Amino acid sequence: MNTIPVASLRRRHVDEAPTDHVVQAAHPQQRRVVREAPPLPHDLSGDDDTVLVPFLEVATAEGPVILPTSLPGAPLGSDGLPQVRAQVLRHRYGATVTRTLPGGPLPNGAPARPTYAANQILTQRTLARRGFGSWELRFVAAREQVTLERVLDDVASGRAVVPANPNHPELEPTIIGRNYRTKVNVNLGASSVRADIDEELAKVAVALQGGADTIMDLSTGTKLAWVREWILRNSSVPVGTVPIYEALDRVGGRPERLSWSLFAEVLEEQALQGVDYVTVHAGLLRDYVPLAARRTTGIVSRGGSLMAAWSQHHQRENFLFEHFDELLAIAGRYDLTLSLGDGLRPGSTADANDEAQLAELRTLGDLARRAGEVGVQAMIEGPGHVPLHKIAENALLEQELCDDAPFYTLGPLAIDVAAGWDHVSSAIGAAVIGAHGAAMLCYVTPKEHLGLPNPEDVRAGLIAYRIAAHAADLAKGINGAQAWDDAMSRARYEFRWNDQFALAIDPAGAQAHHDESLPARAAKDAEFCSMCGPNFCAMAHSHRALHDA
Numbered sequence: 252m253n254t255i256p257v258a259s260l261r262r263r264h265v266d267e268a269p270t271d272h273v274v275q276a277a278h279p280q281q282r283r284v285v286r287e288a289p290p291l292p293h294d295l296s297g298d299d300d301t302v303l304v305p306f307l308e309v310a311t312a313e314g315p316v317i318l319p320t321s322l323p324g325a326p327l328g329s330d331g332l333p334q335v336r337a338q339v340l341r342h343r344y345g346a347t348v349t350r351t352l353p354g355g356p357l358p359n360g361a362p363a364r365p366t367y368a369a370n371q372i373l374t375q376r377t378l379a380r381r382g383f384g385s386w387e388l389r390f391v392a393a394r395e396q397v398t399l400e401r402v403l404d405d406v407a408s409g410r411a412v413v414p415a416n417p418n419h420p421e422l423e424p425t426i427i428g429r430n431y432r433t434k435v436n437v438n439l440g441a442s443s444v445r446a447d448i449d450e451e452l453a454k455v456a457v458a459l460q461g462g463a464d465t466i467m468d469l470s471t472g473t474k475l476a477w478v479r480e481w482i483l484r485n486s487s488v489p490v491g492t493v494p495i496y497e498a499l500d501r502v503g504g505r506p507e508r509l510s511w512s513l514f515a516e517v518l519e520e521q522a523l524q525g526v527d528y529v530t531v532h533a534g535l536l537r538d539y540v541p542l543a544a545r546r547t548t549g550i551v552s553r554g555g556s557l558m559a560a561w562s563q564h565h566q567r568e569n570f571l572f573e574h575f576d577e578l579l580a581i582a583g584r585y586d587l588t589l590s591l592g593d594g595l596r597p598g599s600t601a602d603a604n605d606e607a608q609l610a611e612l613r614t615l616g617d618l619a620r621r622a623g624e625v626g627v628q629a630m631i632e633g634p635g636h637v638p639l640h641k642i643a644e645n646a647l648l649e650q651e652l653c654d655d656a657p658f659y660t661l662g663p664l665a666i667d668v669a670a671g672w673d674h675v676s677s678a679i680g681a682a683v684i685g686a687h688g689a690a691m692l693c694y695v696t697p698k699e700h701l702g703l704p705n706p707e708d709v710r711a712g713l714i715a716y717r718i719a720a721h722a723a724d725l726a727k728g729i730n731g732a733q734a735w736d737d738a739m740s741r742a743r744y745e746f747r748w749n750d751q752f753a754l755a756i757d758p759a760g761a762q763a764h765h766d767e768s769l770p771a772r773a774a775k776d777a778e779f780c781s782m783c784g785p786n787f788c789a790m791a792h793s794h795r796a797l798h799d800a
């Protein structure tokens with residue numbers, strides 16, 4: 252069994268991050284361009300700092316095309332990413348305080364990041380309700396190409412969330428909600444059976460380079476505060492965790508020893524470290540546990556199974572539900588966005604939309620409303636395994652029962668029998684639930700149900716999910732989505748092969764396929780490819796036939 256040597260953790264931390272994880276542009280015609288967001292409207296208060304927003308631009312023969320995607324961050328390097336929010340946060344909240352970070356002091360005297368005291372912080376939801384156009388809300392409005400007023404309205408009402416812990420100054424914020432570009436989350440992290448720090452760092456680089464919109468560190472089994480620190484400092488996208496995993500680690504893997512006070516301690520430590528959103532399985536009530544007993548696959552959520560084990564052992568109500576007001580108070584103090592966990596999501600198509608799942612969903616709606624009352628941002632986690640004909644019902648029920656809080660789904664897998672190919676079986680479900688309004692799609696890799704993903708699995712899962720998310724965006728008519736496809740289609744009809752590679756979700760993969768049969772430079776201008784050859788190229792004939800038509 253592999254473990255993580257503490258020495259290697261420290262060596263790989265911020266100070267000495269390996270250079271082979273540097274993020275590079277996916278294609279020479281792609282680059283990161285920075286634009287300035289519109290000035291703060293005169294009738295609104297807010298951060299009046301300049302808001303610089305990076306976009307991914309593709310240079311084509313017709314001119315530049317801005318892709319509606321997340322961006323590869325700056326190079327992952329020894330110092331972490333630039334702290335793009337540091338100045339604006341200082342303007343808004345005043346001086347930072349010095350604290351010791353969880354996991355002990357930083358190695359080699361690396362400076363601690365700025366830390367805000369809990370009582371200084373207001374949530375983006377509270378700011379939005381006060382009509383305050385924060386830097387973060389102005390940033391996401393520009394990124395999504397919508398008005399600030401619309402973002403303020405959606406964040407205030409809870410229809411959208413902007414996870415942005417002030418203690419994560421490297422963050423380029425993103426907005427998650429049904430009216431916005433469908434986001435993709437990448438799950439990462441070691442497990443006790445397979446823990447190799449270099450491989451974890453490689454996965455982070457693959458995720459950021461591949462255009463993940465958020466990442467979750469789901470590490471279990473060993474103390475990994477340093478890994479989380481490294482991820483946070485090198486992540487330009489929001490970072491999520493499931494704090495009950497670290498809590499379980501601290502009680503030696505014995506769920507009956509979990510407690511509210513331990514959970515609160517872990518939650519606060521992770522908040523100080525800069526985690527942007529956390530999954531909490533507070534909706535799995537004791538009464539719902541028997542409903543799962545008649546299922547084909549019982550409880551497949553890790554966090555859900557822990558809470559069920561705890562309440563069965565103690566014959567008491569879920570402590571996250573019992574202490575939910577205190578949980579909200581901590582979340583509010585750090586603007587931690589809550590991801591209300593679906594501990595009873597179906598783990599098989601046979602269990603989809605059953606009474607256990609829907610009972611928990613109703614409770615998640617109540618919890619989301621309670622979060623709203625105190626200005627805490629919240630989204631709702633969803634399944635799992637759902638056959639296509641039950642997806643619309645599930646998505647509509649979520650909107651109805653949870654007042655349109657953003658729906659964040661794991662897939663869902665449309666079939667149960669694709670082992671080894673569950674990135675595909677689940678991307679099919681994900682595209683359908685995205686088209687029905689799911690706001691963020693949690694990716695699934697080819698290793699699902701079989702083992703811990705390696706970097707190549709992460710890449711395959713992420714590409715599958717970017718396809719699913721974009722399919723949903725075309726269906727929803729999201730800004731910039733159709734224009735991207737149209738740019739590709741024109742490049743295709745005009746035989747601009749290099750432009751086609753540059754516009755592809757996976758430029759290197761596209762080019763490799765073309766190169767396999769036609770590697771010559773001249774072939775990149777040819778009016779055919781090896782599929783049909785010059786005499787049978789339909790598009791070439793089409794140009795001639797339609798020329799005078």
Ligand SMILES: C[C@H]1O[C@@H](n2cnc3c(N)ncnc32)[C@H](O)[C@@H]1O
Pocket residue numbers: 438439440441442469470471661695696699703704
């Ligand atoms: C809830 C889902 O989270 C994913 N999951 C759980 N732990 C990890 C990890 N360390 N790395 C990647 N994915 C993980 C699995 O896909 C699981 O089904």
Ligand SMILES: Cc1ncc(COP(=O)(O)O)c(N)n1
Pocket residue numbers: 438467493530551552553554555592593594632633659660661693
């Ligand atoms: C969309 C989604 N659902 C669930 C989890 C947590 O995993 P678990 O519930 O197994 O602890 C997750 N990270 N993302």
Ligand code: SF4
Pocket residue numbers: 551699700701
């Ligand atoms: S993925 Fe593996 S370890 Fe996780 S619940 Fe399924 S069988 Fe258990």
Ligand SMILES: [Zn+2]
Pocket residue numbers: 551598635636700
């Ligand atoms: Zn499954």
